[in-house]
Amino acid sequence: MHPAPSVIIFTTLSGLGFGLFFWLGLGVPDVQGGSAFAFFFIAYVLSCAGLLASTFHLGNKKNAIYALSQWRTSWLSREGVAAIVTLFLFALIAVPRIFLGAEMVISGVIGSVLALITVVTTSMIYTQLKTIPRWNQPLTPVLFLLHALGGGALLAGEVKIAGWLLLALTLALFAAWRVGDRRALARGTTGDATGLAHLGAVRMLESGHTARNYVVDEMVYRVGRKHAEKLRWIALALAGALPAAILLLTPPGHITAFVALALHLLGVVIGRWLFFAEAEHVVGLYHGA
Amino acid sequence: MTALPDKTDKKLGLVIDLDTCVGCHGCVTACKGWNTQHYGAPLSDTDPYGADPGGTFLNRVFSYEAQAEGRPAQTIHMPRSCLHCDDAPCVTVCPTGASYKRAEDGIVLVNEDRCIGCGLCAWACPYGARELDREAGIMKKCTLCVDRIYNENLPEEDRVPACVRTCPAGARHFGDLGDPDSDVSKLVAKRGGYDLMPDLGTKPVNKYLPPRPKDTLDTAPLTAVADEPKGFLGWLDKALEKL
Structure with a gap:
């Protein structure tokens, strides 16, 4: 397959970003105020830059909004929905943590699960393709998850x-x-x-x-x-x-x-x-x- | 929606006779012509008169050589286009709902007003049947000439896909493969029509008819007529040797 820079940047950065979100949701590291801002900022920059990069190779960007409509059948659509829901939920977690010093334990755990689901949906875009036997195997989602969890833990300082x-x-x-x-x-x-x-x-x-x-x-x-x-x-x-x-x-x-x-x-x-x-x-x- | 219909009323498709196809590329040209002037964005050419020309086609003819041990090689021309699969993987991967399979006749189409040109459907297709048009940024594929086959403004004999209408060898057949009594279904049954890559589970509607078995020569084609000439030939051989 053609290794387009857009998909390499997308999978690398958004994987790292959502990996970091996973740890931040669990309260790792347990930070509030300015340092919480720094961590959430890095997670948002990575995940958003990755998602933006993924739109570079689209031939017809003006229809992009429709890409959220087919979550019942399409892993690519599910990925878009999961990413947006995760990013939105983490805004609701990050703001109280940064400005109110709140813990946000339960919503944090939900956010972490959503971050992992986002990574799995990304991996399934590739894993589902029977036409590419090398990708069409159970280790593909495992690889994406380990990349995200490992890189995220590294960014989180664990x-x-x-x-x-x-x-x-x-x-x-x-x-x-x-x-x-x-x-x-x-x-x-x-x-x-x-x-x-x-x-x-x-x-x-x-x-x-x-x-x-x-x-x-x-x-x-x-x-x-x-x-x-x-x-x-x-x-x-x-x-x-x-x-x-x-x-x-x-x-x-x-x-x-x-x-x-x-x-x-x-x-x-x-x-x-x-x-x-x-x-x-x-x-x-x-x-x- | 990109969910596939449970069943389609008809299964319109093509039957392509690999025994008859001469590889003239007439179907390729007819397809390009019709689909550039009608349904959806035209099939663009890039740098058509320059050093590196390219372009979008919905149908391409490949030529293969098959050779069994100790037998002469044979050439097979294989036109390749969308097979309008019953279980079309290109449809279900589409994030926007642009790709769909029609419940009434089974034709797989792209709604160009929804396509984002992400290319995932082309990745999901085992047959290389979808091409992203470089000018329009939209995924193009065989429409089975949906704008011909139901078109009452055309004379009845023209209400078949352009590739079928133009084929000078009569190697392409169009019909309802869901109806066991249709001409195409009978042809498939009689000639042992087969699916491409059936193990991928796509259940293609289009079928290919295999080349008919060839005769075998009793002798190898280039054996010498006479190694030790006798009679007149023997005399001629000796006479010429002496010259």
Whole structure:
């Protein structure tokens, strides 16, 4: 799949933002006044910037309001609704916390659950697609949740919890690649896709076009496979293993947490690029890919 | 709504004969022509006379080669367009309700006044049948020429999809695949029409008729007629050798 910057930014930032909301809803860290403002501000900037980025690739933005209408069937619509409800509810939690020093325990817990639901709906946009076997597996929502929870805990200053979550993320990334590779191989061949396999070995002689087109650009995108393996290890180390090691093995401090966060963010962006760029769409079989 | 209808009264669709299709791309051109001038936003071309031309098409013909062990290769031309699936994944993923399947005839359409051009329906389609128009920013797909098939301003013989009307080989058939007594259903039953990628559970309405089995030659095509010529040929062989 084409790794559009808009979707990479969207999934990275909004995941982090809603992850931070999850911890803030639970009262972690337990802050009021000015520091509560700082934490909520970061969560809002991340989640809103992510959601805005996701609209960049829309061909026809003027109809965007309709995207909230089909929550009964569409995960993308559910995601939009869940995100807006979560952001609205957290405004009702943040204001009393910042200005009144209130605890807002029950609404906080509800907000945390909604933040997680938002992350799950994001992940289901990708997980639901049977056409992309690599994504269509239970580890995809697990990955999105661990990214959000781990990154959110790191932003919330819960370094030990963040360390363990990022360790879990490392294992989940590794497992998702292994399972994904197997699923991608099981897609079949051009012969299976065309239903011509009974005639012998099938290959494409001529594609239906001499120029590039939307389907090819969007779905038959092929990464320079040369570096994919290296990039996986880099993403694994930066997003999960290295920050986890720093957080779990060094004494807590602002500098170590900042280094861990910077490494984690870079790793997540590389990992998300791979998430899209590596994903094989079954339509590629018709194109001999 | 992007919920699929429980059942459709008819299942209008195409039956494409892979034995007969000669790969002339006539259907591609007829489709592009009709759908650029009628229903919805035109199918745009980008940089049509420049160095990197491109454009939106609702139907494209691919050519494949199949070769069994020890047999000559054969060419199969496969026109590919929307299959108007019964369980269309492109419809249910749509966040805006722009994509829908009609309960009366099963045609899958896009309401262009609602489409946001997010492209998720194209991702959900296994067949590459949907293309986002780069000019309009709207998702385009085969309408089964909904503006022809019910159009009483057209002569009756023209009330079929443009691709079917134009096909010079008669490789494309249009009809109600939900009615077991229709011509297209009989054709599918007789010729063993099949679904593309049935394991994905999309239940396509359109069917493909497989190429008919080919004859086999008793001898390999390029065996020498005579390795050791005798008689007149033998004399000629020797005479020419001596020259």
